[in-house]
Amino acid sequence: MPDDQNFGISIEKIKNVLQAEVVIGDELVNTEVTGVYASDLMSDVLAYGKAGSILLTGLNTIQSVISSYMAEFKSVVFIRGKKPAADVQEFAKDKGLILLSTKADMFEACVSISRLNEGYVSPDLSLISAREDKYRTIHEFMVDGHDFSSAGMVSTQIKSILKTIGYDPQLIRRVAISTYEGEMNIIMHAQTDKARVILNASDDEIIVKLIDEGKGIPDVERAMEEGYSTATDEQRAMGFGAGMGLPNIKKNTDILNIISETGKGTTLELKFIVKE
Amino acid sequence: MQEERCAHLWEMADVTYGFIIMQKCSHCRKISNYFTEELKPPMEKYREKEHFWNYMDSTQSIRFNLRCSRCNTVVNFEELLGLMMCTGCDEKCDVNIQMKELAKERTWIYVAFGYLPVEEKKQLTKEKIAILEEYFNQRRKSSKSKIKIVTHELVRDPTNCYGEVIMDSDMLALTTDK
Amino acid sequence: MKLKEIVKKLNLSELTKIEDKDINGVFISDMLSDVMGSAKPADLWLTVQTHKNIVSAANLVDIGAVVVTHNKKVPKDTIELANRFNVIILSSDLSTFDIVSKLIEIGLKPK
Numbered sequence: 001m002p003d004d005q006n007f008g009i010s011i012e013k014i015k016n017v018l019q020a021e022v023v024i025g026d027e028l029v030n031t032e033v034t035g036v037y038a039s040d041l042m043s044d045v046l047a048y049g050k051a052g053s054i055l056l057t058g059l060n061t062i063q064s065v066i067s068s069y070m071a072e073f074k075s076v077v078f079i080r081g082k083k084p085a086a087d088v089q090e091f092a093k094d095k096g097l098i099l100l101s102t103k104a105d106m107f108e109a110c111v112s113i114s115r116l117n118e119g120y121v122s123p124d125l126s127l128i129s130a131r132e133d134k135y136r137t138i139h140e141f142m143v144d145g146h147d148f149s150s151a152g153m154v155s156t157q158i159k160s161i162l163k164t165i166g167y168d169p170q171l172i173r174r175v176a177i178s179t180y181e182g183e184m185n186i187i188m189h190a191q192t193d194k195a196r197v198i199l200n201a202s203d204d205e206i207i208v209k210l211i212d213e214g215k216g217i218p219d220v221e222r223a224m225e226e227g228y229s230t231a232t233d234e235q236r237a238m239g240f241g242a243g244m245g246l247p248n249i250k251k252n253t254d255i256l257n258i259i260s261e262t263g264k265g266t267t268l269e270l271k272f273i274v275k276e
Numbered sequence: 277m278q279e280e281r282c283a284h285l286w287e288m289a290d291v292t293y294g295f296i297i298m299q300k301c302s303h304c305r306k307i308s309n310y311f312t313e314e315l316k317p318p319m320e321k322y323r324e325k326e327h328f329w330n331y332m333d334s335t336q337s338i339r340f341n342l343r344c345s346r347c348n349t350v351v352n353f354e355e356l357l358g359l360m361m362c363t364g365c366d367e368k369c370d371v372n373i374q375m376k377e378l379a380k381e382r383t384w385i386y387v388a389f390g391y392l393p394v395e396e397k398k399q400l401t402k403e404k405i406a407i408l409e410e411y412f413n414q415r416r417k418s419s420k421s422k423i424k425i426v427t428h429e430l431v432r433d434p435t436n437c438y439g440e441v442i443m444d445s446d447m448l449a450l451t452t453d454k
Numbered sequence: 455m456k457l458k459e460i461v462k463k464l465n466l467s468e469l470t471k472i473e474d475k476d477i478n479g480v481f482i483s484d485m486l487s488d489v490m491g492s493a494k495p496a497d498l499w500l501t502v503q504t505h506k507n508i509v510s511a512a513n514l515v516d517i518g519a520v521v522v523t524h525n526k527k528v529p530k531d532t533i534e535l536a537n538r539f540n541v542i543i544l545s546s547d548l549s550t551f552d553i554v555s556k557l558i559e560i561g562l563k564p565k
Contacts, residue, residue, distance in 0.1 A: 038550045040484035041502055044524070056551075058488055061293070080492075105492070106482035107500075108564040110554035288491045338487035359490070361510035363535065384513055384539070412514060419495045419516040440510035440535065442486045 008032035009116055011075050011098055014054065017112045018102040020077060024089050025098030033074050038110055042067035043160035046139075049073060056109050062088050069095045070141065070157045079106050136202035137165070143186055143195040143212070154197045155180035158208065165201065167274065174252040175206055175272055181249045182210040182268050190214025190266065208270040216262040223258070282347040286411040289343035289350060296337045296357050296443075299329040306393050307332070307435070311339055311357055337443050342411055351407050355400045358441055359425075360387040365438035370430045382421040386412075387439055389428035400427060455562055457519055457542070460498065463560045464553065466521060466544040469528055470536045477518045480562055482550060486511045493517060498562070500550050506532040512541045519543070523550045 012029045015022060022029060035053030039045055042063050045055060051072035057064050060082040068076050069091075075098035078084060083101050084092070092099045102109060139161060141154045159176040167175075179197065186195045195212035217223050223246050250256050255271035294313040301308070302321075308329060321330050337358050343350045362375045362385045375385045388405055391397030400408075409425040416423065431437050458474045460466070478496040483489055484503050493499060495516035501508065502524050509532060512520050519542035522528055528543060536543050546553050 036551050038482065038554075039502060040488075044502060048524075058483055058485055080488075105564075106550075107480045107554065110482065110551050111558055111564055114551070114555040114558065291487075291491060293487065338490070340491070359510075359514065361507075361513060361539075363538075386510075386514060416495050416516045421516065423514065440507045442490055442507055442511045442514065444485050444487050 008034045008052075009036075009054075009113070011054065011100070013116060014075075014077070014113055015100055017116060018077065018100070018104055018109055020100040020102035020104075023078075023084060023099040023101050024092045025075070025096070028096065028098050031074050031098065036110075036113055037073070038106060043164040045073075046071050046157055046161050046164070048164075056106060056113075058082060058106065060084060060088075062091060064088075065091050065095075065097055065099070066153060067157070067160075069097055070153070074098060075100065077102060077109065079104060079109050136200065137161075138201075139199045141197045141199075143183060143197060143210075144193060152180055152183065154183050158197070158199050161199065162201065162206070167201075167206070171206070171272060171274065175208060175270070178249040178252040178270050179208050179210070181246075182208070182270065185246070185268075186210060186212045186214065192265070202274075204274055206272040206274060208272075210268040210270075211265070212267075213265040216264055216266055217258070217260040218262055220258050220260050282344060282349070284344040284349065284407075284410070285346050286342045286407065286414060287345050288340045288411075290339075290341045292339045293444075294337065294339060298332040300332050301327040302330050303328050308397075309357065309392050311337070342407060351404065353400070353404065353408070355390045355398050355404070356388055356408070357390050358388075358443060360389055360428075360437075360439035360441045361385075362387060363438050363440055366432055366436070369432035369437075371426060371432075371439075374424075374426065374430075378424055383424050384421060386423060386425050387428050387431060388425050389431075389441075392434070394429055399429065455560075457498075460557075460560065460562070461544060464546065464556050466546050469522075469533050469543045469545055470541065472519075472542050472544075473540075475518055477562070479565065480554075480557060481517075482554075489515060489517075498557075500553060502526050502550070504528045504532055506535045508532065508543075509535045509539055509541045512536075513539050517541070521546055521553070523548060523553055 010030055010032050015029065033052060033054040035050045037045060037049050037053050038056040040057050040059045045067045049071040053073045054075040054077060055068050055073050056077045056079060058079050060078050064076055065088050077100040079102055081103045084099055089099065104112065141157065143154055155176055158179050159172060162172045162175060190212040192212050192214035198209040200207040249270065253270045254273045257269040260266040292313055294311050296309055296311055298307060298309050321328060341350050341352050362371045364372045364375060366372055371385060371387060378385055388400055388408060390399050405425050405427060409423060412423040455477050456474055457477050460477060461468065476496060477498045479494060481493040481497040482500045484501050486507060489499065489511045493515045496518040499512060499517045499520045500523055501520065502522065504522055504526050508520060521544045523546050525547040528545065533543060
């Protein structure tokens with residue numbers, strides 16, 4: 001993909017040609033997008049959308065902005081005159097996502113933008129047919145370690161991606177649950193805003209890595225003991241409560257690796273074997 | 277003042293997106309449902325009269341009313357939870373029997389389903405079903421076929437019905453299950 | 455514009471039996487609820503949805519034909535149901551957005 005500065009369409013141009021209203025992000029309207037994605041299916045957006053794109057959608061809910069944010073899109077255009085609600089606007093404002101609303105329907109919107117005839121990048125459709133052969137997809141997500149209201153966001157996105165790719169539902173459930181527990185751990189216990197989750201999914205295995213630079217787990221061996229699920233005073237002293245979840249994570253993964261150092265951080269590596 | 281009869285021209289109004297929540301009573305095994313606009317529908321057990329409802333399943337759906345673009349009359353469809361196409365899975369089901377008959381006249385049957393249990397909840401009236409039918413047929417004026425809408429009470433065995441529901445499945449698949 | 459002409463010019467795959475008919479417009483949505491509310495008879499419906507309830511929606515509003523975009527695999531049961539109810543399903547390996555450019559080229563425009 002050329003990294004030429006002139007490659008791309010400015011959101012301002014799109015706004016004009018759609019006669020759209022800028023709902024959030026007026027000051028960012030000169031941003032350029034390098035891709036256009038027209039869809040209402042957010043799991044697809046997450047799996048195939050390319051960073052730096054603009055989303056055209058009729059799905060007027062917070063899911064469209066969460067997914068766009070996760071897929072690193074720059075902007076979302078709501079079609080058919082749909083206007084995002086306050087919580088959607090707030091999320092977009094907070095994440096620097098530009099929101100537009102146009103009266104045009106999806107066909108009209110696509111026609112108008114294609115007539116601009118600028119260069120853009122199509123979504124990565126190779127992933128769809130690649131499922132037939134061997135393939136690997138890697139996604140990285142940031143976790144805001146202090147943001148309790150966004151708890152579960154990463155695991156839900158991961159679940160969506162795996163569903164789209166087509167893994168066995170039982171496997172997806174195990175990945176989703178353990179990732180969720182891991183994500184909750186970070187938000188509830190790590191006490192850091194530096195954390196990320198890396199999904200590495202292929203034909204043979206799915207690996208989820210949760211990496212934080214938080215306060216660490218003092219006694220990893222103990223924490224991994226089966227049946228260590230009730231909150232004891234000891235656990236509370238270590239900073240773990242009833243919602244710890246490591247045993248639950250262990251129950252759901254095929255291989256669980258924990259590396260932790262107090263004061264430095266924790267890495268949880270969850271491995272799942274894909275059976276055919 | 278005499279009310280003039282309007283030849284209503286219907287359009288969808290007050291479209292709301294939400295979920296249809298299916299529940300099962302742990303006591304009597306009856307199934308009930310309701311529509312909620314909440315993005316994360318509550319999944320706790322709760323008691324209602326003699327029932328103890330347990331969350332079973334949820335699917336995204338829409339609710340709408342119909343408004344006449346000529347006289348502004350609004351007909352409320354709060355008893356309607358969705359529309360379902362008959363696929364002829366049950367030889368003995370009345371809907372299937374009607375479908376076979378109507379297919380000869382190029383008429384397609386859709387089931388308007390509503391609240392469960394049927395005995396305990398308010399159902400769509402015949403008049404409202406007729407209006408719903410009118411709405412869909414008005415939009416198909418140019419078409420060679422027609423739509424007939426029947427109540428879900430005609431379905432012989434709802435728990436084993438393989439009708440195809442018009443719903444947005446997987447649109448909001450982003451709720452965690454724990 | 456005739457459906458068979460569109461199929462030929464856009465190089466669409468025919469997944470169900472197909473008859474020639476007039477296509478009056480284009481409707482794009484992945485939300486069946488939107489189809490139910492806004493699509494028109496004889497529209498060409500572009501979507502990535504492949505579940506068999508698309509047949510239910512297409513039939514209700516008398517869609518001209520469904521085009522599944524993004525090279526999505528359409529399951530057998532959707533195709534079987536479509537054939538039973540004479541709903542035409544076609545497939546394209548282009549994205550929804552890309553296929554719009556092609557539609558304009560062959561002359562299908564918004565009203």
